[in-house]
Amino acid sequence: MWLELLLASVLGLVIYWFISRDKEETLPLEDGWWGPGSKPSAREDESIRPFKVETSDEEIKDLHQRIDRFRASPPLEGSRFHYGFNSNYLKKVVSFWRNEFDWRKQVEILNQYPHFKTKIEGLDIHFIHVKPPQLPSGRTPKPLLMVHGWPGSFYEFYKIIPLLTDPKTHGLSDEHVFEVICPSIPGYGFSEASSKKGFNSVATARIFYKLMSRLGFQKFYIQGGDWGSLICTNMAQMVPNHVKGLHLNMAFISRSIYTLTPLLGRRFGRFLGYTERDIELLYPFKEKVFYSIMRESGYLHIQATKPDTVGCALNDSPVGLAAYILEKFSTWTKSEYRELEDGGLERKYSLEDLLTNIMIYWTTGTIVSSQRFYKENMGQGIKVHRHERMKVFVPTGYSAFPSEIMHAPEKWVKVKYPKLISYSYMERGGHFAAFEEPKLLAQDIRKFVSLVELQ
Numbered sequence: 001m002w003l004e005l006l007l008a009s010v011l012g013l014v015i016y017w018f019i020s021r022d023k024e025e026t027l028p029l030e031d032g033w034w035g036p037g038s039k040p041s042a043r044e045d046e047s048i049r050p051f052k053v054e055t056s057d058e059e060i061k062d063l064h065q066r067i068d069r070f071r072a073s074p075p076l077e078g079s080r081f082h083y084g085f086n087s088n089y090l091k092k093v094v095s096f097w098r099n100e101f102d103w104r105k106q107v108e109i110l111n112q113y114p115h116f117k118t119k120i121e122g123l124d125i126h127f128i129h130v131k132p133p134q135l136p137s138g139r140t141p142k143p144l145l146m147v148h149g150w151p152g153s154f155y156e157f158y159k160i161i162p163l164l165t166d167p168k169t170h171g172l173s174d175e176h177v178f179e180v181i182c183p184s185i186p187g188y189g190f191s192e193a194s195s196k197k198g199f200n201s202v203a204t205a206r207i208f209y210k211l212m213s214r215l216g217f218q219k220f221y222i223q224g225g226d227w228g229s230l231i232c233t234n235m236a237q238m239v240p241n242h243v244k245g246l247h248l249n250m251a252f253i254s255r256s257i258y259t260l261t262p263l264l265g266r267r268f269g270r271f272l273g274y275t276e277r278d279i280e281l282l283y284p285f286k287e288k289v290f291y292s293i294m295r296e297s298g299y300l301h302i303q304a305t306k307p308d309t310v311g312c313a314l315n316d317s318p319v320g321l322a323a324y325i326l327e328k329f330s331t332w333t334k335s336e337y338r339e340l341e342d343g344g345l346e347r348k349y350s351l352e353d354l355l356t357n358i359m360i361y362w363t364t365g366t367i368v369s370s371q372r373f374y375k376e377n378m379g380q381g382i383k384v385h386r387h388e389r390m391k392v393f394v395p396t397g398y399s400a401f402p403s404e405i406m407h408a409p410e411k412w413v414k415v416k417y418p419k420l421i422s423y424s425y426m427e428r429g430g431h432f433a434a435f436e437e438p439k440l441l442a443q444d445i446r447k448f449v450s451l452v453e454l455q
Contacts, residue, residue, distance in 0.1 A: 027238040034194040035122025051115040070319040081338040085323040126190035127183035141179035149226020151325040160438035187369030200376040205234035225249040245452040247397040281407035303374035311368030332431035397422035397448030403430030
């Protein structure tokens, strides 16, 4: 017993020493060219052009022909979602897609918000820019950049946008009214993909900062989950004086020694500063962390090594693409959904919304380029990039959704983000927070902004 306490005390001192070395540094802004060929000598066109999502009879006919040629393989008896997407349920999804899903109607829904494109570093960058329909007298909206991840898209934010831009109409206080900008990561959806190797989260962060600057914003809030979390983190590391606040619903934390402490067991949890809720979400450790990572990271190894190979198949088959992506919307929303025959997909989402996200990948042919983002960010290994060894020194807020792939306790988050001023245990929800629980996320963003503006 005394030996255990001594070891825990020594570990605590090591942790204190490790996290107390707060060295403020920034990522260099630099520049880049990601378009085809060499960078032209002429100055880049900085105009912002209106854009509209469109479709055609030919596009829909080709989709239907490919769906009609779908060749299903029967699932194992009782396999549910343990082997991946259950093909019995997939038949239902395919039937709905072929016979009931109205892509033209969904295109109209996509176009309900203003879309734009602009050239940055040789790439055509797509974004939606939604301004408040009404503002209290004498007030200006707060600019908020929201960044998606994989396998999501800008469409994930369609339900949260009105809660942020028009809160009073939706039963929320108008204390904070936002002007929301949602770009597509280059190589995702309607943003042009890089023609060069090496296009990673830092390059994306720089491009999105240039986008905000081009729109006339000198100081702004940023929010993200999944890749959006890393991109926003890099923005805060790169231009901290321009970021008023950083709000995340996922954190990439690889450096913290705290991530090793759960191995000491549940008994030392409280001694090391974990709350009862942290202990609930981390233990049993083998199941909730180790086995969960092993079970859910197969796709990551493929995409971080040879993304183009599997991409060939996914870009050729809409049904294969749907199965590959929708499986993530099942188990990343709640891991227990793998016990269900239908993966629990329709418990939180409609098939219209899920297939609209799939169609953004399908019609733009961007599944391969979206997967390459893993290769560019992880293909060289862990902790090889400078930003991974850097802390973030802007006011930070964090929403800890209970069904996120891996729980990040406040202790872990604060090591990477020393200016963490808001940490919330969310009532429910998983990885796709804005898509699944838009009101909860909107309320937490508003709470965070209130705290920032009190400082």
